[in-house]
Amino acid sequence: MNTNLTNPKEMEIPSTLREMGRASRIAAKTLARATPEQKNLALRSAAAALRKSLPDLLAANARDVAAATASGLSPAMLDRLKLGAGGVEAMAVGLEAIAQLADPIGTVLAQWTRPNGMVIQRQRVPLGVIGIIYESRPNVTADAGALCLKSSNAVILRGGSESIHSSAAIHACLVEGLTKAGLPASAIQLVPTTDRAAVGFMLADMADYIDVIIPRGGKNLVARVQKEARVPVIGHLEGNCHLFVDRDADLEMAKRILINAKLRRTGICGAAETLLVDKAGVDRLLAPLVAALLDAGCEVRGDPAVCRVDSRVTAATEDDWFTEYLDAIIAVRVVDGVDAAVEHIERYGSQHTEAIVTGNAATAERFLQGVDSAIVLHNASTQFADGGEFGMGAEIGISTDKFHARGPVGVEQLTSYKYLVRGSGQIR
Amino acid sequence: MNTNLTNPKEMEIPSTLREMGRASRIAAKTLARATPEQKNLALRSAAAALRKSLPDLLAANARDVAAATASGLSPAMLDRLKLGAGGVEAMAVGLEAIAQLADPIGTVLAQWTRPNGMVIQRQRVPLGVIGIIYESRPNVTADAGALCLKSSNAVILRGGSESIHSSAAIHACLVEGLTKAGLPASAIQLVPTTDRAAVGFMLADMADYIDVIIPRGGKNLVARVQKEARVPVIGHLEGNCHLFVDRDADLEMAKRILINAKLRRTGICGAAETLLVDKAGVDRLLAPLVAALLDAGCEVRGDPAVCRVDSRVTAATEDDWFTEYLDAIIAVRVVDGVDAAVEHIERYGSQHTEAIVTGNAATAERFLQGVDSAIVLHNASTQFADGGEFGMGAEIGISTDKFHARGPVGVEQLTSYKYLVRGSGQIR
Numbered sequence: 001m002n003t004n005l006t007n008p009k010e011m012e013i014p015s016t017l018r019e020m021g022r023a024s025r026i027a028a029k030t031l032a033r034a035t036p037e038q039k040n041l042a043l044r045s046a047a048a049a050l051r052k053s054l055p056d057l058l059a060a061n062a063r064d065v066a067a068a069t070a071s072g073l074s075p076a077m078l079d080r081l082k083l084g085a086g087g088v089e090a091m092a093v094g095l096e097a098i099a100q101l102a103d104p105i106g107t108v109l110a111q112w113t114r115p116n117g118m119v120i121q122r123q124r125v126p127l128g129v130i131g132i133i134y135e136s137r138p139n140v141t142a143d144a145g146a147l148c149l150k151s152s153n154a155v156i157l158r159g160g161s162e163s164i165h166s167s168a169a170i171h172a173c174l175v176e177g178l179t180k181a182g183l184p185a186s187a188i189q190l191v192p193t194t195d196r197a198a199v200g201f202m203l204a205d206m207a208d209y210i211d212v213i214i215p216r217g218g219k220n221l222v223a224r225v226q227k228e229a230r231v232p233v234i235g236h237l238e239g240n241c242h243l244f245v246d247r248d249a250d251l252e253m254a255k256r257i258l259i260n261a262k263l264r265r266t267g268i269c270g271a272a273e274t275l276l277v278d279k280a281g282v283d284r285l286l287a288p289l290v291a292a293l294l295d296a297g298c299e300v301r302g303d304p305a306v307c308r309v310d311s312r313v314t315a316a317t318e319d320d321w322f323t324e325y326l327d328a329i330i331a332v333r334v335v336d337g338v339d340a341a342v343e344h345i346e347r348y349g350s351q352h353t354e355a356i357v358t359g360n361a362a363t364a365e366r367f368l369q370g371v372d373s374a375i376v377l378h379n380a381s382t383q384f385a386d387g388g389e390f391g392m393g394a395e396i397g398i399s400t401d402k403f404h405a406r407g408p409v410g411v412e413q414l415t416s417y418k419y420l421v422r423g424s425g426q427i428r
Numbered sequence: 429m430n431t432n433l434t435n436p437k438e439m440e441i442p443s444t445l446r447e448m449g450r451a452s453r454i455a456a457k458t459l460a461r462a463t464p465e466q467k468n469l470a471l472r473s474a475a476a477a478l479r480k481s482l483p484d485l486l487a488a489n490a491r492d493v494a495a496a497t498a499s500g501l502s503p504a505m506l507d508r509l510k511l512g513a514g515g516v517e518a519m520a521v522g523l524e525a526i527a528q529l530a531d532p533i534g535t536v537l538a539q540w541t542r543p544n545g546m547v548i549q550r551q552r553v554p555l556g557v558i559g560i561i562y563e564s565r566p567n568v569t570a571d572a573g574a575l576c577l578k579s580s581n582a583v584i585l586r587g588g589s590e591s592i593h594s595s596a597a598i599h600a601c602l603v604e605g606l607t608k609a610g611l612p613a614s615a616i617q618l619v620p621t622t623d624r625a626a627v628g629f630m631l632a633d634m635a636d637y638i639d640v641i642i643p644r645g646g647k648n649l650v651a652r653v654q655k656e657a658r659v660p661v662i663g664h665l666e667g668n669c670h671l672f673v674d675r676d677a678d679l680e681m682a683k684r685i686l687i688n689a690k691l692r693r694t695g696i697c698g699a700a701e702t703l704l705v706d707k708a709g710v711d712r713l714l715a716p717l718v719a720a721l722l723d724a725g726c727e728v729r730g731d732p733a734v735c736r737v738d739s740r741v742t743a744a745t746e747d748d749w750f751t752e753y754l755d756a757i758i759a760v761r762v763v764d765g766v767d768a769a770v771e772h773i774e775r776y777g778s779q780h781t782e783a784i785v786t787g788n789a790a791t792a793e794r795f796l797q798g799v800d801s802a803i804v805l806h807n808a809s810t811q812f813a814d815g816g817e818f819g820m821g822a823e824i825g826i827s828t829d830k831f832h833a834r835g836p837v838g839v840e841q842l843t844s845y846k847y848l849v850r851g852s853g854q855i856r
Contacts, residue, residue, distance in 0.1 A: 032800070114819055118808055125800070127830050211830060232660065232831040253853040260855035368848045372460070372553070380546055380851030389856065390847070391542055402555050402844035403640060403660040404832040416830035419818070420796045423808030425681040427688035428817065 011193050017201050020156055021209025023186035024129040028154040030184055032126055036103035038181045043099040043146055046177025047092040050142070053173055057088050060169035061138065068136075068162045076267070081136045081162055091142040091170070094394060095177075098146045101393040104411050105152045121420040126152040128211040130414065131202050132396070133158045133225060135217035138166035144216070145174045145188040147396050151414040154187050156210065158202060160217075161194035168192070203228040214409070216397050219324075234409055236400040238324045239269030239352035241382045244341040244367065245289065246358035247281035253379065254285065254357040255292045260381040261355065263296055267326045269398055270353050270385030274321060274331045276341045277306075282334055293330060302332040321348040338363050342370040349373065351400050353385040374400055374407040439621050445629050448584055449637025451614035452557040456582040458612050460554055464531035466609045471527035471574055474605025475520040478570070481601055485516050488597035489566065496564075496590045504695070509564045509591055519570040519598070522822060523605075526574045529821040532839050533580045549848040554580040556639040558842065559630050560824070561586045561653060563645035566594035572644070573602045573616040575824050579842035582615050584638065586630060588645075589622035596620070631656040642837070644825050647752075662837055664828040666752045667697030667780035669810045672769040672795065673717065674786035675709035681807065682713065682785040683720045688809040689783065691724055695754045697826055698781050698813030702749060702759045704769045705734075710762055721758060730760040749776040766791050770798040777801065779828050781813040802828055802835040 031039075050057065061083040068081055110122040130153045134140040141159055148155035159167035171190040178187055191198050203213065207230045215225035215235045222235045243261050245254045261272035275293075277286050287309040293300050294312050301316035313332070320331040321344070335341045338356070345354050355377040356367040364378040375385050375398075387395025387408035395408040405413035459467075478485065489511040496509055538550040558581045562568040569587055576583035587595035599618040606615050619626050631641065635658045643653035643663045650663045671689050673682045689700035703721075705714050715737040721728050722740050729744035741760070748759040749772070763769045766784070773782055783805040784795040792806040803813050803826075815823025815836035823836040833841035 112819060114817070118812065120818060125830075232829075250853075256853065256855055264856055364850075368850075373846065375847045375849065377546075377849040378851060380849055380854040381856055383856045384546065384849065384854070389542070390548060391540060401660075402553075406844050407847050416834050418801065419803045419835050421803060421805040421808055421812065422792075422796075423806060425678075425684065426808040426812070427684055428692055428809055428811045 011195070013193070013195060013198050013201050014205065016193075017191070017198060017206060018209070020186075020189050020191070021129070021206050023184075024154040024156055024189060024209055027184040027187040028126065028128050028152075031149070031152040031154060031187055032105070034152060034183060038183060039103070039149055039152070040099040042149060042177040042181035042183050043095045044177070045180035046142075046146070046174045047095040049173035049176040050088055050092045050095070050170070053169065054085060054088050057083065057166070057169045058085070060165040063165045064138075064163050073162060077136055077162070081138065081166070083138055083166055087139060091139050094139075094143055095146050098150050098394055098411070101150060101411060103150070104415050109417055116426050118421055118423045118426050121422075122417050123420055124412075124415045125418050127414055127416050129154045129156065129209055131156045131158070131206065131210040131213045131231075133199055133202065133213065133215045133217075133221065135160040135221060136162045138163040138170060140216055141167040141170040141190070142174065143394055144214075144396055145171070147394055147411055147414060149178075149187060151411040153414055154189075156189050156191065156202065158191040158199060161196075164194050200228065204230050207231050214396055232404065234397070234399050234401065234405050234413070236269060236352065236398050238350045239271070239385070239398070239400075240274070240322065240324045240348065240350040241270060241272050241352055241385070242274045242276055242341075242345050242349060242354040243272045243382060244276040244335075244338070244354070244356045245278060245281065245285055246338060246356055246360065246363050247278040248360035248363060249281065249285065249357040250359055251285055251288060255289060257355065257357055257379070257381050258289055259292060259296055261383055262293065262298060262330050263328060264381070264383050266328050268383065270383045271326065272330065272355070272382045273324050274333065274348070276333055276335045276344055278338070278341070279334050279336045286334065290332060293332075297328055299329040300332055301329065303334060305334040306332045324350070338366050339370070342367065345371055345373070352398065353377070353382045355380060355382050374398065439623070441621070441623060441626050441629055442633065444621075445619070445626060445634060446637070448614075448617050448619070449557070449634055451612075452582040452584055452617060452637055455612040455615040456554065456556050459577070459580040459582060459615055460533070462580060462611060466611060467531070467577055467580070468527040470577060470605040470609035470611050471523045472605070473608035474570075474574070474602045475523040477601035477604040478516055478520045478523070478598070481597065482513060482516055485511065485594070485597045486513070488593040491593045492566075492591050501590060505564055505590070509566065509594070511566055511594055515567060519567050522567075522571055523574050526578050526822055526839070529578060529839060531578070532843050537845055544854050546849055546851045546854050549850075550845050551848055552840075552843045553846050555842055555844050557582045557584065557637055559584045559586070559634065559638040559641040559659075561627055561630065561641065561643045561645070561649065563588040563649060564590045566591040566598060568644055569595040569598040569618070570602065571822055572642075572824055573599070575822055575839055575842060577606075577615060579839040581842055584617050584619065584630065586619040586627060589624075592622050628656065632658050635659050642824055660832065662825070662827050662829065662833050662841070664697060664780065664826050666778045667699070667813070667826070667828075668702070668750065668752045668776065668778040669698060669700050669780055669813070670702045670704055670769075670773050670777060670782040671700045671810060672704040672763075672766070672782070672784045673706060673709065673713055674766060674784055674788065674791050675706040676788035676791060677709065677713065677785040678787055679713055679716060683717060685783070685785055685807070685809050686717055687720060687724055689811055690721065690726060690758050691756060692809070692811050694756050696811065698811045699754065700758065700783070700810045701752050702761065702776070704761055704763045704772055706766070706769070707762050707764045714762065718760060725756055727757040728760055729757065731762060733762040734760045752778070766794050767798070770795065773799055773801070780826060781805070781810045783808060783810045802826065
């Protein structure tokens with residue numbers, strides 16, 4: 001398999017990236033006119049190519065893993081990098097699932113007739129060219145490429161240097177799918193160098209070619225992108241998610257949701273990082289909830305009231321309320337009712353995802369309306385913060401911006417709209 | 429009337445603006461919970477205050493006009509600055525019209541139930557705090573303040589230095605309306621200095637307080653804002669709008685739309701700047717269309733084919749195709765059919781507003797779908813590019829971005845959304 005990797009030293013970054021940008025613009029025009037069937041054929045053919053290329057993909061991934069191991073990558077990062085047969089199959093299934101989603105392009109979002117007889121339609125259109133900058137997970141190559149294709153956007157992918165061979169092998173399968181469907185290979189391009197200067201160039205010098213940049217990765221990557229980008233950015237910085245257990249909560253439900261929200265997977269952005277317990281429910285709720293966490297192997301850092309209920313709790317500092325642990329650690333605080341919970345979240349939260357457990361419908365509504373986060377849940381786990389779980393098919397991330405897209409970024413969030421106005425000679 | 433103007437020399441810009449920012453954040457929270465009735469009462473009370481304060485408003489405007497005349501402001505700018513009794517009444521009527529619009533906040537945009545029983549709602553919420561930077565038109569103070577209030581956003585207004593006394597007097601009326609409705613005065617704030625450093629500070633150092641900046645004014649202002657802003661920007665750079673008259677156009681309709689699109693008002697962004705005429709219709713259409721323009725007092729710059737039909741036509745240069753004249757000047761070119769028209773627009777246009785005149789439905793659809801502009805019209809004037817004409821009540825401008833808001837920016841475009849998820853104990 002030819003993965004088209006260039007020796008960074010031999011590559012002239014500005015000219016290569018500008019050439020990729022020009023090709024993207026041309027591909028975007030073709031994609032805007034592509035039929036749903038063509039795009040879905042490309043996705044299904046890419047899935048078939050992934051399955052067919054399993055040995056090549058595993059070999060490419062083994063090269064990345066060997067290099068990363070040699071360079072001392074952390075076990076957590078290595079885990080993200082590793083691709084097995086199951087991972088390849090999951091990517092293929094993901095492409096097929098995206099093929100099955102409703103096509104967003106051309107949808108009439110609204111239509112109305114003016115008193116003068118003009119008919120105005122708001123119609124969904126692609127954004128154009130999307131730049132995606134990500135880290136070590138090679139499956140992002142398939143997911144992001146597919147979501148952009150489904151939404152008729154051309155994409156320039158810039159994967160992490162650790163996963164460059166894996167990403168290139170996956171990218172080759174996507175290109176095979178495009179070709180089979182008669183779509184331009186340049187609809188999905190992969191930056192063929194690990195040189196970090198390419199990222200800087202994408203962010204600052206490609207405004208003529210890239211309409212929006214989406215960073216997918218850790219806080220440092222997203223912060224860098226938001227700082228340097230000269231084009232719009234869709235990105236989430238962090239998920240410091242809260243679970244508030246109200247005085248009217250069912251204890252068993254609260255326990256089940258708490259353990260799931262904190263511990264199902266600790267490394268994802270929807271994992272709960274702080275538990276808030278209603279003061280009026282402390283006697284009934286606090287000790288069993290804290291014990292459940294500790295017994296499940298979770299470190300608990302609490303305020304003085306929490307420290308008192310279990311000797312295994314350590315004292316939380318002010319920093320703990322701000323921290324996204326992404327680990328089996330939780331901060332626990334007693335607050336005086338739902339309003340105090342909303343205030344705590346406003347002060348320390350990251351406007352990502354928060355949940356309340358309560359049997360009181362009025363308290364639940366007060367929380368749902370009062371919390372200014374992308375996702376607010378009642379009696380459900382914060383780990384549902386996920387495009388797939390929302391029924392959006394797949395996502396490229398969870399946006400904590402309020403601008404353009406908020407919450408899960410799926411195919412609809414990768415679109416814009418235009419107005420079509422049909423008249424019969426109207427003038428002003 | 430106390431207009432609260434501070435001597436710029438005595439004002440510490442960073443501390444003053446940060447204090448305004450903090451007040452905006454607090455006001456935004458109150459606005460998010462304000463009822464539609466409260467907001468509408470504030471708007472109607474502000475309209476009443478404008479009418480009551482007519483003498484003060486005219487006096488404040490006279491001060492601005494006298495200073496601007498002395499400093500040699502251009503007649504066109506002076507014209508924008510001048511406020512008469514009719515202008516004040518128009519502002520008051522505008523506020524009342526915005527009060528009558530449907531309230532956008534809290535609207536459920538979509539709702540669905542997941543197989544696990546969770547009910548997901550996408551609900552409209554305000555953006556938060558909006559910064560608006562504008563030039564000499566004092567009525568923008570009222571329009572922009574009212575649109576932000578209606579959409580439950582706090583706003584920091586920074587008007588042009590020429591209109592500072594007029595804007596301050598109008599702002600005082602808006603504050604009177606807020607106060608009468610029991611809403612915080614800091615919901616609508618006006619930067620109390622003409623020091624240009626305040627603009628730079630808003631763009632670069634207020635990211636903690638301002639969620640989005642909207643520039644309203646000429647190309648230079650918008651370009652500066654887009655270059656310097658450290659927060660998202662909704663802005664339109666220019667409207668180089670095209671009218672394409674197809675071979676199947678009705679001549680009389682084409683003439684009527686052309687004269688309206690070019691000459692109704694030449695200084696607005698929806699004014700047509702280039703006329704494209706289909707080669708296959710030249711014999712029937714070109715001479716009468718060009719004559720109609722010239723006879724109406726419009727300068728015509730044409731390609732060689734156009735120069736040949738009337739001796740009054742001057743030769744267009746390559747620059748003319750790129751130019752937004754905002755004046756009684758038009759560029760005219762013969763193109764070979766609808767596809768060539770689309771190509772010309774793609775190359776030279778600004779993705780604002782374009783129109784086709786044709787009796788052929790298939791050609792019209794090809795144009796409507798093929799042109800990638802915010803607004804594309806069939807058999808109607810480009811001067812309909814306006815939120816009011818679209819039935820959106822009022823607008824803060826026309827966005828040529830594809831990101832977040834495209835086309836007229838009305839109250840709905842000043843909102844975001846969040847997801848409310850109602851469960852019964854679901855975990856992943």
